[in-house]
Amino acid sequence: MIFNTLVSVLAIAVAASSTPIQPQQLDVITPHITSPVENDIWVPGENRTVTWNTTEIPPAFKNNTGKLVLGYYTTTKDDQGHWQTSENLNNTSPLAQNFVLGDGCANITVPHVPPRSTYIVVLFGDSGNASPQFKIAEK
Numbered sequence: 179m180i181f182n183t184l185v186s187v188l189a190i191a192v193a194a195s196s197t198p199i200q201p202q203q204l205d206v207i208t209p210h211i212t213s214p215v216e217n218d219i220w221v222p223g224e225n226r227t228v229t230w231n232t233t234e235i236p237p238a239f240k241n242n243t244g245k246l247v248l249g250y251y252t253t254t255k256d257d258q259g260h261w262q263t264s265e266n267l268n269n270t271s272p273l274a275q276n277f278v279l280g281d282g283c284a285n286i287t288v289p290h291v292p293p294r295s296t297y298i299v300v301l302f303g304d305s306g307n308a309s310p311q312f313k314i315a316e317k
């Protein structure tokens with residue numbers, strides 16, 4: 179979702195820019211998160227390993243550091259009556275950061291957050307990529 183947003187923004191930037199953009203700037207990193215998978219259940223205080231597919235990371239970016247952020251989807255109506263989905267990313271307390279993207283995994287401790295079944299983790303390198311939704315249960 180974020181990747182699509184970024185691509186849209188870049189497409190507009192390319193269209194609006196008079197100077198040609200180098201292809202490198204479009205070379206965004208979007209490794210797919212392979213764990214958690216949909217409907218996984220995490221329990222606060224547990225250690226978990228978040229994994230992603232490193233074959234999608236261009237070699238020049240494998241040493242870049244990443245950040246993992248917890249969020250959850252909520253859907254609310256805006257004042258025009260349109261449904262809006264928010265990711266509610268907790269950027270102030272990343273689950274993990276300064277790990278190497280090319281490692282393909284990072285260990286985290288599940289924080290003590292309210293139970294919900296719409297949690298996601300988003301991996302930020304040069305771009306963000308959300309996992310499927312999973313659940314954090316009551317301890």
Ligand SMILES: *[C@@H]1O[C@H](CO)[C@@H](O)[C@H](O)[C@H]1NC(C)=O
Pocket residue numbers: 223224225287
């Ligand atoms: C989780 O990992 C942390 C940091 O590596 C460690 O200190 C802690 O003992 C682990 N907790 C469990 C429940 O394994």
Ligand SMILES: *[C@@H]1O[C@H](CO)[C@@H](O)[C@H](O)[C@H]1NC(C)=O
Pocket residue numbers: 212231232233234
């Ligand atoms: C990782 O990505 C590559 C290239 O897109 C794909 O061929 C492969 O099946 C993926 N592996 C996993 C475990 O998703």
Ligand SMILES: *[C@@H]1O[C@H](CO)[C@@H](O)[C@H](O)[C@H]1NC(C)=O
Pocket residue numbers: 237238239240241
């Ligand atoms: C990544 O880091 C490793 C170890 O520090 C180094 O051997 C390798 O050449 C680096 N790769 C790139 C593409 O910078």
Ligand SMILES: *[C@@H]1O[C@H](CO)[C@@H](O)[C@H](O)[C@H]1NC(C)=O
Pocket residue numbers: 268270271289290291
């Ligand atoms: C972010 O996470 C920290 C640690 O789990 C928590 O104390 C804080 O309330 C969270 N913030 C939001 C906006 O959810």
Ligand SMILES: *[C@@H]1O[C@H](CO)[C@@H](O)[C@H](O)[C@H]1NC(C)=O
Pocket residue numbers: 227283284285
């Ligand atoms: C993550 O935890 C697993 C299992 O406890 C351990 O084998 C692995 O070395 C840890 N990885 C990192 C990057 O700390």
